[in-house]
Amino acid sequence: MSYHKHLFICTNGDPTQGDKCAGKGSLALHQLVKQHFASDQSGGNLAKGEVRIRINRSGCLGFCKQGICAVLYPSGRWFFQLKNDEASARLLIESCSREYSETIP
Secondary structure: OOOOEEEEEEOOOOOOOOOOOHHHOHHHHHHHHHHHHHHHOOOOEOOOOOOEEEEEEEOOOOOHHHOEEEEEEOOOEEEEEEOOOHHHHHHHHHHHHHHHHHHOO
16 A cells, blocks of 8 residues: 555654653654544545555654654654644644645645
């Protein structure tokens, strides 16, 4: 299966220690974003057409000191200082959705 968008959220580190993204709540943030696309758009499909967004955990992206980080492809847009909260989840969801509309005619 091919995807039009691919969001990687760093989940590196021990969830019980706060020095890496996992310790800052990135696993829960990943779940929030993934659940949105899985439930709201039928398995990751956005409502319009055949566009698919893949939400993945990643190893270290090299910016743990700047909070939870993520990167969206194919645009290469980076997100820093994310938190395990609704605002960060909404930012990622809206960014995936917005970039979706820029990709499809």
